[in-house]
Amino acid sequence: MAKRRRVPISASDDQPAGVVAAPNEAALQRRVVIEAVDPEIDGGRFPIKRTPGESVVVEADVFADGHDIVAAAVLWRVTGRERWNEVRMVALGNDRWTARFDIGELADHDYTVEGWIDHFASWRHELTKKSDAGQADLSSELLEGAALVRSALGRTQAAERRAALSKAADAIEDASSSAATRVATALSADLARHMAAATDRSQATRHDRMLHVLVERERARFGAWYEMFPRSAGTDPTRSATFDEAVERLPYVAAMGFDVLYLPPVHPIGRAFRKGRNNSTTPLPDDPGSPWAIGSAEGGHTAIEPGLGTLADFDRFVEAAKKNKLEIALDIAYQASPDHPYVKAHPEWFRHRPDGTIKYAENPPKKYQDIYPFDFESEAWPSLWQELAQVIEFWIGHGVTIFRVDNPHTKPFAFWEWALSGVHSRHPETIFLSEAFTRPKIMRRLAKAGFSQSYTYFTWRNTKAELTEYFTELTSTPVREYLRPNLFTNTPDILHEYLQRGGRPAFQARLILAATLGASYGIYSGFELIENVPVRADSEEYLDSEKYQIRPRDFDRADSLAELIHRVNDIRTNHRALQSDWSLAFHPTDNDQLICYSKRDAGARDLILVIVNLDPVNMQHGWITLPLAAWNVLPTQMIEAVDLLTDERYYWRGDRNYVRLDPQLRVAHILELSW
Numbered sequence: 001m002a003k004r005r006r007v008p009i010s011a012s013d014d015q016p017a018g019v020v021a022a023p024n025e026a027a028l029q030r031r032v033v034i035e036a037v038d039p040e041i042d043g044g045r046f047p048i049k050r051t052p053g054e055s056v057v058v059e060a061d062v063f064a065d066g067h068d069i070v071a072a073a074v075l076w077r078v079t080g081r082e083r084w085n086e087v088r089m090v091a092l093g094n095d096r097w098t099a100r101f102d103i104g105e106l107a108d109h110d111y112t113v114e115g116w117i118d119h120f121a122s123w124r125h126e127l128t129k130k131s132d133a134g135q136a137d138l139s140s141e142l143l144e145g146a147a148l149v150r151s152a153l154g155r156t157q158a159a160e161r162r163a164a165l166s167k168a169a170d171a172i173e174d175a176s177s178s179a180a181t182r183v184a185t186a187l188s189a190d191l192a193r194h195m196a197a198a199t200d201r202s203q204a205t206r207h208d209r210m211l212h213v214l215v216e217r218e219r220a221r222f223g224a225w226y227e228m229f230p231r232s233a234g235t236d237p238t239r240s241a242t243f244d245e246a247v248e249r250l251p252y253v254a255a256m257g258f259d260v261l262y263l264p265p266v267h268p269i270g271r272a273f274r275k276g277r278n279n280s281t282t283p284l285p286d287d288p289g290s291p292w293a294i295g296s297a298e299g300g301h302t303a304i305e306p307g308l309g310t311l312a313d314f315d316r317f318v319e320a321a322k323k324n325k326l327e328i329a330l331d332i333a334y335q336a337s338p339d340h341p342y343v344k345a346h347p348e349w350f351r352h353r354p355d356g357t358i359k360y361a362e363n364p365p366k367k368y369q370d371i372y373p374f375d376f377e378s379e380a381w382p383s384l385w386q387e388l389a390q391v392i393e394f395w396i397g398h399g400v401t402i403f404r405v406d407n408p409h410t411k412p413f414a415f416w417e418w419a420l421s422g423v424h425s426r427h428p429e430t431i432f433l434s435e436a437f438t439r440p441k442i443m444r445r446l447a448k449a450g451f452s453q454s455y456t457y458f459t460w461r462n463t464k465a466e467l468t469e470y471f472t473e474l475t476s477t478p479v480r481e482y483l484r485p486n487l488f489t490n491t492p493d494i495l496h497e498y499l500q501r502g503g504r505p506a507f508q509a510r511l512i513l514a515a516t517l518g519a520s521y522g523i524y525s526g527f528e529l530i531e532n533v534p535v536r537a538d539s540e541e542y543l544d545s546e547k548y549q550i551r552p553r554d555f556d557r558a559d560s561l562a563e564l565i566h567r568v569n570d571i572r573t574n575h576r577a578l579q580s581d582w583s584l585a586f587h588p589t590d591n592d593q594l595i596c597y598s599k600r601d602a603g604a605r606d607l608i609l610v611i612v613n614l615d616p617v618n619m620q621h622g623w624i625t626l627p628l629a630a631w632n633v634l635p636t637q638m639i640e641a642v643d644l645l646t647d648e649r650y651y652w653r654g655d656r657n658y659v660r661l662d663p664q665l666r667v668a669h670i671l672e673l674s675w
Helices: 119-132 139-155 159-173 179-186 189-197 243-255 311-323 341-345 381-396 413-426 440-449 464-476 497-517 562-574
Strands: 033-038 048-050 055-063 070-078 085-088 090-093 096-102 109-117 211-215 223-227 260-263 327-332 361-363 366-368 402-406 431-435 520-524 585-587 594-601 606-613 620-625 638-643 649-653 656-661 668-674
Touching: 033 109, 048 055, 055 070, 055 109, 070 096, 085 096, 096 109, 119 139, 119 179, 119 189, 139 159, 139 179, 139 189, 159 179, 159 189, 243 311, 243 562, 260 402, 311 327, 327 381, 381 413, 413 440, 431 440, 464 497, 464 585, 464 594, 497 520, 497 562, 497 594, 497 606, 497 668, 594 620, 594 656, 606 656, 656 668
Parallel strands: 048 211, 223 260, 223 520, 260 327, 327 402, 402 431
Antiparallel strands: 033 055, 055 096, 070 085, 070 109, 090 096, 109 211, 361 366, 585 594, 594 606, 606 668, 620 656, 638 649, 638 668
16 A cells, blocks of 8 residues: 655755654644635635625634634725724634624725634633632632733733733732632633733634625615616607607606616617517618617717717716616617627627628527627637727716626626726726526626626516525525625516416516515516517517517506506615515415515614415415514514505404405505514
8 A cells, every 4th residue: 555645744845854844834823723704705706795884794613622712803894905994703602603894885895704712711711610619729820810911911002901901910910819809800801801902813813815895886786677768758659769858758767766767778770680570580661670789880889879869968868867866777788780880890809600701699599680799709809808898988987877788698707707897996886787597607607797786587486486485595595695686577578478467466466576575676668557468479579579669658548557666666765674685584374376575674673574466366365474483573462564555554463364365456465564
């Protein structure tokens, strides 16, 4: 059997064979071990995410050999600053420790964990045990403690603390005093406090990674989005509305309580291979084409579609939105029509077939002849990356700080990490929403790479089991540290079968689910008008899709959901419990067509309970079970439940309560609970 080779602790090239070098690395004297730090994304490769006002709760395993007492702290600072702040960790048991720190400003943060042997606390613990056991002679132990106290004098400059430590050391050494008096001084809480502030950390162990917090403004965590095609904002279906006409729709959107108005691409639309109505490949002369087929003779990604107006008109539109307390989110779609100026100026940025022609986009069996993808693997990739990053900078210069990015999963992760980190460092107010309906691990990687929010599978989660499983994953696993969901009820591409068949109650239910399960959610224009006709029975595409034609609407219809949307958004604005995701908790019901969940903000004493009938056709009823113990409610206490949708009041007692929801009358309760 071959002998295992022992690697010396420390050695030099000229070390004689067979001689073990003396350990001389200071690190080898550090006895404390730090493991399993949480949160830590991929070993610290990626940051966690927070907004100002939120906290970071850190846990770690911190332990050492032997029986000495270990102490630990979380160190944190604003990135780039020299000074570390410190929060002492408290023991959770089984060598697990925790502490928290608050994010107080819009700036990235660093954090790590440090642990050390607390020699004074270890000595104090041993002295306590000996004293409690009635050991008569403690003189040696007391002298040892006095020496520890005197050694602390060299680790503090505070005059008051130095005086207290010196006085305590004298008293502990004073053989003329009784043993009981000396022990009482040694074990006093004041001395322990002073010694903790001047503890010897020369042999402390620091976690071998500095961890990071990506800090973004509140809108990255909480907001209501409304998607609108500005070209449909007029009354004439034969021509594009202008930005000046679209300004007239802003009060309507604001009145419903939305925070963000999201616009599809507003750039010139190519004519080559332009798509006609319902994605036809034979367009009529007046068909406007898809806004995602970007680029024409009038310009590319930094130009405005002439039918909408000019760049100056866009600037006025952005300012008008701000006056209505709306932020504009602009679509970033990194692709080009065959007419885009890039095609002639930079053919090297595109992928070519063997015959020299440029490859158009495909998602078999779908073909997008009007779109050329960029080739991120071309030899000219550095100039391509620079140009695409400059597109974002251009629109930031025109007042846009929120971007919805189209199909980011078809571009390299490295590009996003490079581009978004650069933009964030220069413009920390920017927010990026990832439109990536793709595999879970790809969605997660995009979130790690720097996207503030992500589209989700919410559209395709409709049963109680599906919703419970999915949102438990999003809000109760490590995913929540870096992926923030934005729940869209529908998009120009997606009209789910549930909405196609469920009628008005289905739209009401999905609105309430999106707005209360998620702190960020969105709807696409026409949702409030119950638009639910697919292009064919087996499709999620809309009939007469607005992607390919101008669609003026009568938003004043009596059957509009606008008033309900306003009510729901008003509830969200007034209740902090609904402004974050992490407190989401599901509660049992005895009917799988009823889903029940709550959100709570302990600081604001705000508790919201939501019950939704998932069956858009039939009345459903049953019993819900509330977690009274978790809420610190006694079974005998009366709970007042105010329905924030109707202002009705219910009075409950005990953990089981009856609910009945007829979708023709009401599909849900949003209840504010108090007792």
